Amino acid sequence: MRQLGFIVFMLMILSSSHSMARDHLVFTPLPMQDAHLVVENSQRLVAYLEAVLSKPVRIRYVADYEQVVQLFKAGEIDIAHLGPLTYVALKQQFADAQLLAAERGVDGLDFYQCWIVAPIDGITELKHIKQRFALTQPLSTCGPYSVAPLLDQAKIKLINLTTAYLGTHDNVALSVLRQEFEAGALSATIAEKYVPLGLRVLAKSDKLPLFPIVANRQTLSDEQRLLIQHGLLSIVADTTANWGLGQQGFMPVEDQDYDIIRQLKAATHVHTTP
């Protein structure tokens, strides 16, 4: 009996959450090109979470989606703001990644969408695309997994095009405007900014789920996760001016909302040209 008691005790120690070993929680924002801006935009929400949890929360910026997944799995990240595709990838590898809420879009949009754009003095239809196509990042929601099905509709195989990953949605828009690419794919929200300058929308994706806030079940207690979720959903948009992340508020979300992403991913054989 004594030996059994010792083993249970050791297991309890080994299985105890990483966050319990730390005196703070770790929040990783959505990686974007301007790290400082990302960190700055995350400050208000993190402060809000600290208040909700009564525990310090630190921001850890991780630029690469894949690295985010690895750190999350390793228990180094407690809370993360992820793109839908990244969430799906994470969930696939790590079942203890728990959806808490998703950030609303501009003007309270409850979905995310990708557009394929071209300059107004360029091609007018998707099928006219011959060669050069601009993309953001391989694991971006508006990346190959979203673009390929749309191109497929125009009988165009992404794999046959000369693609380039330009990093950011803005770069995609501007490169297209400068006619460096015949067309490009980017988030609808960004694309809308450049439409007045001279972007034409050639195609729109289906409505996609929003960017979720994901909790690490292995490092956070049930109570902590509930507190965070409740806190996020309680945010009222009127009170979040200049917040950056979370400014539009959050909405409930479920894992099955991301099945569409899973389907897109399953249907698409991604080939990218760096």
Add this chain to the structure above:
Amino acid sequence: MSTQRLSIFILLLLLSVWLTGVLYFKHRVDVEKNNYTQRQITDLNIAWTAVQHLQQKGKDAYFQTYIMRNEILPILLRAQDEDQRQLARLELYRKLYPVYQEIVPQGVHQFQFTLPNNVSLLRVHSVHQFGDDLTSLRTSFRLANETLKPVFGFELGRVLPGFRSIYPIVYQGRHLGAVEFSNTFETLRKDIAFLDNSREYALVLHPRVQEALFSDFKHYYGASAFNADWLEEDPLRELPNASPPLSDYAKKVGIKLRDNPEVKSNMAKNQSFATTLLLDGSTQVATFLAINDIENQTAAFLIALSPAPLLDGLQRDLVNNVSVTTILIVLLGWTLFAVLRHREELRISATAFNVQEGITITDPNGKIMRVNQAFTRLTGYQSHEVIGKTPAILSSGRQDKLFYQAMWQSLKKNGSWQGEIWNRRKDGEVYAEWLTITAVYDHKGRVTHYVGAFLDITQRKQDEEQIRKLAFYDPLTGLPNRRLLMERLEHAFATSSRTRRHGAVLFIDLDNFKSLNDTKGHDMGDQLLLEVAHRLKSSTRESDSVVRLGGDEFVVLFEGLHADLEKASIEVEYLAEDIRAALNQPYVFEDYEHYSSPSIGIALFLDHNTPLDELMKNADSAMYQAKNAGRNTIRLFDPKMQLALEQRLALEEDLRYAITHDQMELYYQPQLNDQNQVIGAEALIRWHHPVRGLVSPAEFIPIAEESGLIIDIGGWVLEQACKRLREWQKISRLSHLTLAANISARQLRQKEFVEKVQHCLTHYDIQPGQLKLEITESMVLEDLEDTIDKMQRLKKLGVLFSMDDFGTGYSSLASIKRLPLDQLKIDQSFIRDITGEDSNVVLTHTIIAMSQALGLHVLAEGVEDEAQRDILRSLGCYDYQGYYFSRPLTYTDFESFVQK
């Protein structure tokens, strides 16, 4: 002005000079510092202006090269048409994007166009933002589009504030709007740093910069390290061509300046300034140049930081100058105060030198170098009369050699001497002075001078003497009073202790003095007291103390009385008797004769055996006994002594009676030669007391000596001897005999002694060589000349002289030789032990040999047996006297002895 006031004045003056000097140097440094900082501001302003000019020139080139060309201007012309504007904008963007890429590395971060109405046509740096009216926000565009002249300067903006270069675009006479090439501040900072790399530069921006920005750009601004109220552009260095982070040096300066009120205040006032600070021990200068925007409002401060070695040098100069000034002032002050102190010392010395004390300064050899006025006043000598001489010129001779030796010893040992000394003035008057001599040493401890200061204390001593007289003497009689008596008694006790001789206190009270005072008045009483004092003084020796206790009470203190109490008692009794007799004499005043008698009480003392108070009480008590005994009486305090004295007095009285009432008888002790033939006799007196029987001469002769009866007795013996010799002349067997009679000292001292002897010789017709007078050595020594004179005169009358008890006195051979002696009688003390002690044989032999040498007969007395006689004979002594031959015999027995 007094030295103290002068000191204060000089102190204040020096302080003023020092303070003025310090303030002057400080002012100079401040002026230099101010000039330096102003120069820094000017230099920075010039550099800033130059950089702006460079920027303008560069932008002029951009404008001409990139804008005013046929490829661009038509597009802009089309953009004037609203319908063609979108495509024209897009085309413009595409054409100028490469230019933008080219000029961004040159520091241009804003490159945009407006329409003539200030509406944004294209922001190449932010292409999705256009169509907004910049009229209100961008004065630069408004001015350029209104005036059609380029506008340069700082200005806020919605993307980034910066140095604007706005050019109006006119093409084919048509105004097409304006183009902006805008640099960040950082660009200019870099330029200025390139121009002058001796300083480090930073830019801080006005807080309102952030207000105008698009929200996306607000985060590019953070609180400045130099003033948290102001902004720093791109603190995270996110923008292209961002400046390098602040150096450690700038950060350290920033920490120092961040909360500096001067910095905050000047920046709030939007004015250029320069401030200094200390960093790691060296001075730094921070120059803040206010940079106004196009609307002439302060938009930023250009900060230049650099070490300021010049200021360090100035600070060092200030410290050096102040130090040197301080040292000089202190030295000057020290010198001045030294002079003042010296002056004060001289003044004090001069004052001290001319005090009431006479001062003499001598060299180490005692030669006078200087004297003061008081010296002249006190001694009568002018300074020129004594300079070069020694103070011995003043010597009175009253101090002996030992005194001066002790003085010099003290001077050498202690460096000083003081004491009372008697000196002589120039006029010969001797005066007392209190002299203090102090040696003056040099730094090696050698005497350089002696300073003598003296006060004439003659008057003081006279006063003291007067006071002493008042304190110790009776003002009426001038005799010592009770207080002095006590002192003298203490002294007498000490003397008695040392000499073992008795002393005596006589309390004398005048009988019936009160009645005289009452009947004749106090004046008469005083006269009596004066006379009593006089008689007492006359009746006593100089060494005795006569004291008046008060009223009619006197005390006489005798010292040096006999060591034996009884004898001392007798001695003092006689002395008291003399006093009583003197005081019994009638007192004759002008018209009145008064009779008075004293009552005298005597207390004897030896050593400290009787406490002083008790002694006085005893004497007083004895005096009352005398009073009670009927006045005019003497009483000794000790009852035993009193009894002995009374007995002695009775014996003396009996002796006096005995002389006149035939109680005396002469006995004759035969003197024989070695042939046992009687050659003479010594007459010895015997007293047949009617009560006590035969009284020994040893008992009554001293009384006779002390009472003076010895003269009567001596006279009686001499007469009886002569009378007997006359009888012997008639008897053949006795006619050849000599008869020796002893004479006393008092007899011999009698002036008429020779005449008395002569009278006897004549009266009894004594033949020369029959009468022999025996004298003693002590008698001779009392007055040798008188003795010789009298002996020679008697010698001429045929009187023989024999020296009795020879060997017991201390007469010298010289004096013996001068005496006309016929015989020496060897004292019986030599004879008594002659058979036993060698020394006595030697002495006796010496006496005999000496007698023979002097031609004197020698006779041994006290011969008691044959052996003594034989030894004497062997020594050369052939005449003898003693019990061996015969005891002293009555006349009858003597005749029988001779006949036998």
